[in-house]
Amino acid sequence: MLQAAFCRRGRALSARANDSPSWRSPYTVDSSSVALAPDQVSFTAAVISSIYPDIKFALDVRVHEDGVVRVRMDEVDGIRKRYNEAASWALLDEPKASRDIQWTVRKKDLRAVYGSMKDVELVVSFDPLKVTLLRNGKEQVVLNGRGLLHMEHFRTKESVAQSKPPMDIPEEGFDVDDSNQVVMQANSRTAWFEGETEDGWWEETFSSWTDSKPKGPESLSIDIDFPNHGHLYGIPQHATRLDLPTTTGENAYYSDPYRLYNADVFEYLADSTMSLYGSIPVLHAHSADSTVGVFDAVASETWIDVSRPASTSTHTHWISESGILDVFILPGPTPSDVFAQYTGLTGTPALPAHWALGYHQCRWNYVSSDDVRSVQKRFDEEDMPVDVFWLDIEYAEDHKYFVWDKKNFPDPVDMTHDVEALARKMVVIVDPHLKRTSDYPVYQQAMELGVLVKQKDGNNDYEGWCWSGSASWPDFFNPASWDWWKSLFKTEQHGSQWSWLESTVNTFIWNDMNEPAVFNGPEISMPRDNIHYGGWEHRDVHNINGMLFSNLTSQAVIDRTDPPRRPFVLTRSFYAGSQRFGAMWTGDNLGTWEHMAVGVKMVLANNIAGFSFAGSDVGGFFGNPEPEMLVRWYGVGAFAPFFRAHAHIDTKRREPYLLDEPYKSLVRGILRLRYSMLPIWYTAFREASVTGLPVLRPHYVAFPHDEAGFPIDDQYFIGSSGLLVKPVTNKDVTEMSVYLPEDQVYYDYFSEHVYRGAPAGKEVTVPAELHQIPLLIRGGSIIPTRERPRRSSPLMKHDPFTLRVALDKDGGARGELYLDDGETYFHREGNIVWRELSAEKPAKKSKSLRISSRDLALQKPTQAVEGVALSKYSGANEFARSMEKVRVEKIIVLGLPAKPTSVRVEGGKELEWEFNQGIASSDKQEGTASALVIKDPRVSIVSDWDIIVAA
Missing domain, CATH: 2.60.40.1180 (Golgi alpha-mannosidase II)
Structure with missing residues (x-):
């Protein structure tokens, strides 16, 4: 994986610091500048860098009412402003600072002790700057403990050219009398700190693309360590294990850091740190003693290194292309506490419409109105339940979204009414690229309103290439776009405004390609030097872009009904807070056993990062799975929060009714099982929408003190129901080993066979023939179901x-x-x-x-x-x-x-x-x-x- 120049710079600094035993961070707090707020809810201070003594930084630290610590640092009076709005898009509201905090300012640090048991202590050390959260005197989270904090200050090419040539870094300090020698040694220290070459400072080439960087270097890096926690979870989206493998140090599992950069990735690898479609910069660190977390409110491309200097300690190094330091420390001490603290910031998952938890049938593409009707007819003839039929991009004339291809879909409203007759819904895709043509009213209105993303000159609308051909993209950072976008979804005429009259209130929305995907752009995305509202470059806001699209679409779907009905919006790209607006899926997976297996882990990772309404496409987007694989994949999908089958345009039709026996009956049984369990899923979503607890819970969440369960990511619990599922994701399986974490009885859901655990945990062997799904009920649970087969969930x-x-x-x-x-x-x-x-x-x-x-x-x-x-x-x-x-x-x-x-x-x-x-x-x-x-x-x-x- 090709690492960005700013990532190389950050990793190189880490390597130099690691090789220098005497290394210490150059950032210190000016103790004379420490100022407590009048109500003592926070403090501010000036930060000085010995590398750049003329550059000013400001630190702001506060403790929220729920114990979350927010640490912010920004450059002050620089020649430009750093992007500082990421948190405003992610957070529900500005968090309230605790009024119960009593700060103690000392010579070398500033401290606060808080918590109901007064067992939490926050220490801000001055020289060098370090922030440490402790519980009962034990370090939980440390910021800049290894001295890797670096905020590349803004500069000009002229100022760099006038600097002295580099020299080797002196062994000890600057104790020399010659003032010129001091200057030269200072320049040498700067070169050692930032590197002797200007690696990608002013421009960077990727393939045939050149990314101009008029602001110069502006990256931010920070080490965030968990000295007493040996397991890390989070930072989706990556196709990897739930318990994150290492990327540096001896015996590192990966050689590249985890990358967060929303991208349209074609046929992604099933085991990789490569960036995918969404980015949630939140981590859980876990041990048998406690759970803590961090949320890094940054919107630019970010790389994260993970290392474990010991089995009970974890180091991370975050390197972002731009933005301010804005880190939230989630003190726990339990997984439930961390979920509450994180979703208290960014919001709990929305309670979805009940029907959205049913089965969704999709492919690229159902080719006509009659095709949709025939698919529905076949589901009913085969007694297979389904709630939603989907239309991909080919429904739209020349891929002009909202505009039907009347040759193949001559009667879209009648077609939708036919689906609605059995209490079903339609989902139709709406992508963000707008075809640049005068006969497309959506594009014309956006152009006239001036709400399209601009080229790097900041004046002309950006033109790229996507499914519709030549296209432009709405800039949803621009408030002027918001009401306009919502008006497009109205199903009744409102004045002269164009809206989607050929739809119904039972037509819901799929937002794809919203990373954004640009076929002729760098990394199939938008140039980073494009300009958004407020003058911000695309590099500054890239990872938030997709969330704004689904946010506005969700609002649009709500606003079209009175009284409002709950929306359904599926998004491919997402960020922290996206859980408030709808569902996500893991993108263009392959029809392989490996992708089936890693999809389970990816959905779990999104659940613990706050985004419970998640799933992977059943059958894989690419390929033609054999019947055994397809049956197993339905068994996986039926136990994911979002349950959709989808397929590429070049695949064979694989609706479940096309299977031969016995496979068809097996899938029918799985679909009916999902529908019988809808009360369980809906009850779990209620809990998630209130508490922030995930719908799918890995073992470390359900049993946080059982160390044997911490690495497990191929079985999980559904909410608080007591259902333990182990999806089968391998070929020719006849039995599975299931881990029971406690001295408790478990019952096979289907056969009522009894399995008994042990105080130290126990592996049991469970039958898993093709007609069997390893599903156990934990003793002490009551499971409510509805057992009568229906054609759709509202009929139940x-x-x-x-x-x-x-x-x-x-x-x-x-x-x-x-x-x-x-x-x-x-x-x-x-x-x-x-x-x-x-x-x-x-x-x-x-x-x-x-x-x-x-x-x-x-x-x-x-x-x-x-x-x-x-x-x-x-x-x-x-x-x-x-x-x-x-x-x-x-x-x-x-x-x-x-x-x-x-x-x-x-x-x-x-x-x-x-x-x-x-x-x-x-x-x-x-x-x-x-x-x-x-x-x-x-x-x-x-x-x-x-x-x-x-x-």
């Missing part, structure tokens, strides 16, 4: 529920169920059903069991929905009343020690039930669990009730 709205009660080794269980209308925002007004389901012994030594349902929204009104306090919530709300007749039609209790004597609703008659003793009665024995099946207890899903299982 009033279907009854089945409850699987999987008793733990102590004989108890708990679960949750969340429901709302699945489309509007009325849930924020308290129109919800949120139930706690429990099973427990009435008394400690009792052999009886009480299965109950209680209203959780009454117990936790501030945690019910998306941070809205439901102060006037009523269990008899309008939505709950509409669900009163929805009942529980079956309860399956696994793990009872003996056959009951009676089963009845408390205060009611004996219920119909049957009991199978199974062959796993011993606490140490594996085998089939006992199963009590309670038939149609007819209790309402919205009411409080108790069922007594008497022994």
